[in-house]
Amino acid sequence: MKAYVLHEINDIRLEEVDMPVASKEEVIVKVENVGICGSDIPRIYTTGAHVKPLIPGHEFAGTVYKCSDENRNLLGKKVGVFPLIPCKECPDCKSKNFETCQNYNYLGSRCNGGFAEYVKVPVWNLIELPENVTFEQAACMEPMSVAVHAIRRITDINNSDFEKRICVEGLGTIGLFVCMFLKYFGFKNVYAICNKEYQKEQFLKLFQRKERCLVRKKGNISKDNTKDITDNDGNTYESIKEVKEFEEGFDFFFECVGRNETLNDAITMSKSLGKIVVVGNPYSDMELPKDIYWRILRKQLTVTGTWNSSFTKEENDDWHVVLKALESGKIEPQQFISHRFKLEDLETGLLIMRDKRSDYTKIMIG
Numbered sequence: 001m002k003a004y005v006l007h008e009i010n011d012i013r014l015e016e017v018d019m020p021v022a023s024k025e026e027v028i029v030k031v032e033n034v035g036i037c038g039s040d041i042p043r044i045y046t047t048g049a050h051v052k053p054l055i056p057g058h059e060f061a062g063t064v065y066k067c068s069d070e071n072r073n074l075l076g077k078k079v080g081v082f083p084l085i086p087c088k089e090c091p092d093c094k095s096k097n098f099e100t101c102q103n104y105n106y107l108g109s110r111c112n113g114g115f116a117e118y119v120k121v122p123v124w125n126l127i128e129l130p131e132n133v134t135f136e137q138a139a140c141m142e143p144m145s146v147a148v149h150a151i152r153r154i155t156d157i158n159n160s161d162f163e164k165r166i167c168v169e170g171l172g173t174i175g176l177f178v179c180m181f182l183k184y185f186g187f188k189n190v191y192a193i194c195n196k197e198y199q200k201e202q203f204l205k206l207f208q209r210k211e212r213c214l215v216r217k218k219g220n221i222s223k224d225n226t227k228d229i230t231d232n233d234g235n236t237y238e239s240i241k242e243v244k245e246f247e248e249g250f251d252f253f254f255e256c257v258g259r260n261e262t263l264n265d266a267i268t269m270s271k272s273l274g275k276i277v278v279v280g281n282p283y284s285d286m287e288l289p290k291d292i293y294w295r296i297l298r299k300q301l302t303v304t305g306t307w308n309s310s311f312t313k314e315e316n317d318d319w320h321v322v323l324k325a326l327e328s329g330k331i332e333p334q335q336f337i338s339h340r341f342k343l344e345d346l347e348t349g350l351l352i353m354r355d356k357r358s359d360y361t362k363i364m365i366g
């Protein structure tokens, strides 16, 4: 089969490799669509993966192509894939918090993933897809579940005050999916801060409220956030607090960037008793100035983190919440797919993301 094999950092090649061989508890999935994740870029080009050689790719969906006799009911089924393979023995796994498993395996980072024609997947990790859910949509289930997980860390999706003021800073794929699901769950007052006009256009696909999305000019992030905020009319501001629509602050804040400046925004812009969830992978060491740190105490903020997504195979886990949303037709993750490439051209997609050759959101292969 054809696969992209990462041999060393910055050495990924499209090659002919042997088909994977599945055990009784595994199936072979024919990959129909696989998305490129932001985390694939450092994995491939700068920091490397946990094992080598490795076939990356953890956001995929496909058809069950081969399975053992015990699982023959799965043959030909359309499936999405939870890429984290838990140990099922550690305390976190015992309490069904598989996403925080202390000894996990991971398709596409610790074992072979979906940048290939076929991939070996444990039966436990499959989620069966209804007829009306496309493979492309299902290949977005992983980042969508990550977004839903972040939302559920600080809100109750079934019983929240949907008038609460919410800010999402960072409109990459996860930030946009957070916005998409906030809308789906019924939150009305969603604001965003991003650093590209293109991202603002994406936000406007969900909420036609230009005044609610600020663009922080790229390359102009100063440590103290001065003069880098531009509103819809092109006015610049010293800080977000000066922008009329934003000055009241927020009850819930999604920090989807992972920089000191954006974490500072979250703390500064949160109302008293506000809740912050840090979603973005950090670019570097994170440091808080003393006066910002004080605000966590004085405003009695809740600052929490999020990791991955819940997959307990129950109706209420993040993946089933996402699947239900897809099945209902009320969300359209495909509207955020900016590029589509065949497997043979996957590298072009990687380079667009690595070198920022053009604006992009989700790059989809298949």
Ligand SMILES: [Zn+2]
Pocket: 037, 038, 039, 058, 059, 142, 143
């Ligand atoms: Zn990912």
Ligand SMILES: [Zn+2]
Pocket: 086, 087, 088, 089, 090, 091, 092, 093, 094, 100, 101, 102, 103, 104
């Ligand atoms: Zn475990």
